[in-house]
Amino acid sequence: MTIDPDQSELASRYRRFAFQEASGRSPLYEHLAAKAAEDAAIIALIADLPQPKQQPNLLFAAYRHILGVPSDYSEFRRGLTDRFDAVRSIMLERSTQTNEPGRCAVLLPVLASLPQPLALLEVGASAGLCLFPDRYGYDYSSKSLRPPKGAKPYPVFPCRAAASVPVPDTLPQIVWRAGLDLNPLDAGDPDAAAWLETLVWPDQEERRNRLRLALGIVAEEQPTLVQGDLLGPEFEALCRQAPQDATLVVFHTAVLAYVPSTADRMTFADRVSASSDVWICNEDPSVMSQFSFTAVEAPSQGAFLMSVNGQPTAWTDPHGAWIEAIADVETSVLSSAGGRL
Ligand SMILES: C[S@@+](CC[C@H](N)C(=O)[O-])C[C@H]1O[C@@H](n2cnc3c(N)ncnc32)[C@H](O)[C@@H]1O
Structure with missing residues (x-):
């Protein structure tokens, strides 16, 4: 399965997050975002959310809120696919109000x-x-x-x-x-x-x-x-x-x-x-x-x-x-x- 051309900007957003934002700060987030950017099925799931809710940061935080910290991409992918409805409802309900x-x-x-x-x-x-x-x-x-x-x-x-x-x-x-x-x-x-x-x-x-x-x-x-x-x-x-x-x-x-x-x-x-x-x-x-x-x-x-x-x-x-x-x-x-x- 290849990335839908309509979703290529979303895939690029995850790639940019991996290599420009998470790189050097969070090896796990860099790994998850880089892999997700190449995964057509996961990009299609995220593309279904309203545009402001498609942020990598929000997706990963909502996942962790429900399922804890995944050890690698395969665990993340399995968990996200099985529990997407629950992750999705956290993403819709909350936002990235990171207070630093x-x-x-x-x-x-x-x-x-x-x-x-x-x-x-x-x-x-x-x-x-x-x-x-x-x-x-x-x-x-x-x-x-x-x-x-x-x-x-x-x-x-x-x-x-x-x-x-x-x-x-x-x-x-x-x-x-x-x-x-x-x-x-x-x-x-x-x-x-x-x-x-x-x-x-x-x-x-x-x-x-x-x-x-x-x-x-x-x-x-x-x-x-x-x-x-x-x-x-x-x-x-x-x-x-x-x-x-x-x-x-x-x-x-x-x-x-x-x-x-x-x-x-x-x-x-x-x-x-x-x-x-x-x-x-x-x-x-x-x-x-x-x-x-x-x-x-x-x-x-x-x-x-x-x-x-x-x-x-x-x-x-x-x-x-x-x-x-x-x-x-x-x-x-x-x-x-x-x-x-
Ligand atoms: C990423 S957080 C940053 C929080 C804090 N300034 C810090 O640096 O730790 C962005 C915050 O801006 C708020 N915000 C976004 N758009 C806003 C708007 N139009 N009016 C008021 N607050 C807004 C969000 O609700 C969120 O709490």
């Missing part, structure tokens, strides 16, 4: 360089784990930072920071925080927490342990997480709630890829600029091509581009494992203040 608190390590140099204290508003917050950069520890190449003694057990995020990145000596002072999401998750809900853990790739045990510690902190803190679309009225309403005497930082990481329309992303950018003091956008550079950000060469495939108030400022690892400055972080921030400063 390690991204705080690349946000921190910008956050710490701003006038303190800060009010943080995260758009596309999932369970809100990135709203607590002041509650985690960090091991950068040149120095380490830890929360004050007596803090609840916290994860420590390793991050290779290039010499050009101003790694702070202290954690930022955050006096207000809130998140907005289409489907906010409650870190204290065991089912939501289990799904977030399943979204971490199987070969990444340390990442999963750090996620668990972050979930413990956020479950206790119960941040304000509002349900709404980033283009809906909830966004401006939340901005208005932030205290006037704090620097209002609106940020988002790994969210705009879920907003397919360029016009919608532009409208969102205009609204953030008008309503915040500082806008941090940490996303795949392709979603920002309308701002001409792609002129800067990415240091590696899949790198995120962090821009501050519309200025390309750093290349970052999508999970926060490294950061390389493009422009001077402090200059970027100060030369391009947003609507409230």
Whole structure:
């Protein structure tokens, strides 16, 4: 059986996932996606799902949710074929809301360089784990930072920071925080927490342990997480709630890829600029091509581009494992203040 020509783009998507996203990060996911990309019967099963639900990440997480971690492709193929209805219903019901608190390590140099204290508003917050950069520890190449003694057990995020990145000596002072999401998750809900853990790739045990510690902190803190679309009225309403005497930082990481329309992303950018003091956008550079950000060469495939108030400022690892400055972080921030400063 050969791949149906109508499904060849889907097969390519699984191949790209194997060799561009999973390669070097998860040998198991690389193996599963590479094999699935050549398997006409499996591609036909996936093609039957609505297009936004055909993601490799979602398929593998839904499979693991029902059947656990497969040891190889033959086990995966057998399980998926036998239990496709159950896997399919998880895929339809849930989405890839992967919440990666390690991204705080690349946000921190910008956050710490701003006038303190800060009010943080995260758009596309999932369970809100990135709203607590002041509650985690960090091991950068040149120095380490830890929360004050007596803090609840916290994860420590390793991050290779290039010499050009101003790694702070202290954690930022955050006096207000809130998140907005289409489907906010409650870190204290065991089912939501289990799904977030399943979204971490199987070969990444340390990442999963750090996620668990972050979930413990956020479950206790119960941040304000509002349900709404980033283009809906909830966004401006939340901005208005932030205290006037704090620097209002609106940020988002790994969210705009879920907003397919360029016009919608532009409208969102205009609204953030008008309503915040500082806008941090940490996303795949392709979603920002309308701002001409792609002129800067990415240091590696899949790198995120962090821009501050519309200025390309750093290349970052999508999970926060490294950061390389493009422009001077402090200059970027100060030369391009947003609507409230
Ligand atoms: C991949 S997760 C990233 C979560 C978090 N920002 C992080 O970096 O860990 C993307 C999140 O964006 C949310 N999202 C996608 N489109 C959205 C929209 N139009 N408005 C609000 N939230 C959205 C999803 O529900 C999901 O929780």
